[in-house]
Amino acid sequence: MSRNEGMDRRQLLRLAGLSAAGVGLTAAGCGSGGGSNGAVTIRHAWWGADDRAKKVQECVRLFEKKHPKIKVKTDFQQYADFWKKFNTQAAGGNPPDVIQNAVTFLRKYEAKNVLLDLNPQAKKGNLQLDGFRSGLEKFAEIDGKLLGVPVGSNSMALVIDEKVYEKAGIDHSLGWTWDDWYAGLRKIKSVSHMAGDSGPHGIMYLYDLILRQNGKAFFTKDGMGFGEAELLPYWTESLARVKAGIYADQKKVEQIKPASALAKGISAGEFTWDNFSVRYSAEGKSSYGLAPIPSTDGKKTGQYLGSLMLSGTARTKHPAEVATFISFMTHDPAVARIMGYDRGVPATTAQFEAFQPADAPSKAIGAYETEIADAGVLEPITPHPAGADVVEAAFLRIGSDMSLGKSSPQDSVKQFFSEAKTALASN
Template structure:
């Protein structure tokens, strides 16, 4: 899941705060209506002030074209958003429509929080055509439509072009992990101060790609899709490369937060979602580019499109208005021009065609064009996946720092994951 204003480890670290959060009740509500006979709906999202400024412009446009509906806006940073959302939902007063992601669909559906939007499609209040790359199915869970994508992104390797050039390392389509690790070893030895990579052990989404290349996955619909032996090898290999200096010391990564290791000039490369190129290029004067994901067999990257979405509250009193609002936000061309790629590459053809990317946004669009033929269906995320991700981040860092052995870390992770996924 990605959004402007957060870095790879920064946004994953923020997710750790969600572990202690729980939805105590599934009651949902909505405003009773706005002043002057207008229907009022509440819309909440996470993100920085820049995103808020853009979204408020789109709300003003919606209200101009739908004068009978008033939209009350609310936003917080990522962790604060979920704290407030859980509190509101527990009190029976969540927002009518809110920003969501694939990772949370099963969790909140299990708690009866999310509105099934399929009836609104059938009633003509919401369209699911004109989506790019099959994204109209991204919000489908167990026969229900629980979210509508507003943007999408995929994983990539961000790298310091000067450091790669000095070391004679050239990323290319179909390169293997063997090629990649040989390259970062050359960079680490040649630079004298930079590690070749920011560190991989606790990046759940990257490990998922590695597993998918081997016909496995991080998650199945019911639980984990890999064994303890798989994880022991992954963490042991990462620990060995960290000790050799090919990966950035996790202690240095933690000290640099919230700035990522790449833009903090601690490493020459880092894996993350492609639209994070905006942040990396804004935080450093170094030249940063996007490279393809290394492969196991020279062909399959395991990549998929992840998406930020809009979801509705299951007990909103204004289902039709919520559906019309979501429809407007994902289809209206003017909204696409305003939002650009703030929440990922635009999800529908009308918005994608309306926005003409320049600079960094064009680089992101070009990257997605290059990898579009490699895109596969997204890995299912069961309820509790967010807690599992936080555990993977925390324990993976403990293993790399050396405060937990590989064997103990694997046992600890599987124990915590089984508890989270079984709850």
């Protein structure tokens, strides 16, 4: 996952899910060609804002200088527009040779034969696969196929208002439990007369960690990894906490979007991906920090590293050049110095060591990921089934509607599983 600047996450997920429907490779391929000087041209597409585009293009110029026989044509869009365009290109048999990708989409596009298996290129020496940081070694392997290579990492964290937590005297060190966390929320309510959390009940990736702490997971490789019996008490308790003011007033949370409830002083904390945390200092007036994920037993957090990745597409006529470009983007130290933490913490040790951030939020992100890696809590990520992006959007939307009083927890749970079943069956 990476920041999708300027858009509400619910909107992004909805648009991405709808636009991805029905993509397949049925038309004849139209791969990239060669230039008049004998150079091979490949196409690279990604999503992001203008700042990311400038950085990627600078990296491309450096790559072309080091590999003069490979030219890279670039294209970028906002998140939702990227997937719309990519789906159209893929359906027409002419997708870009290299795309920015995420784990949510791996099985969806693998099932439609869109993605390139990079293992053969690694065996030929065109793609370097060693030197990745702990937790990222086999990030995008599905059924023996290597469908992507991580360029950066992130992990779920609790972003807190440090001043509020300090005033309430809350110990949030690694190893704290959900009971410790909830006791802290009640203390914040008592001491500072504010909600302790923005409301975590619609965050699929947080609920996945809770399930993993208890021996399950949100997804299996084939579908859902839990049932109504697990979700109903979770959402019932969440609604009770909203009504009690332990979680923030959801009407206020909705009113200030896309601004963060934490940054606007409506709550003292919220769960999100660690690399999203840079937004709070820009939006808010307090001091913000990263706290570790609480656990059931004080040990197993269920955490893994998420990541943006680079994937090749199956219709490329230049798999060796694609692999060479991906290897450069993930290993060359100069790329890290250009990109910084724009796409998360650099995935390889060489790039992680090459860039030392100067700003406090980025330093905190790097320190946080180092801490959880050293603590040994990181586990392998479970590849998501096709349709996972639509399921995530439904979880967010239905959980939000429930907390706004639009439906009961019982009806919300039934609606979610009905929509999830449809989403997974139709992909």
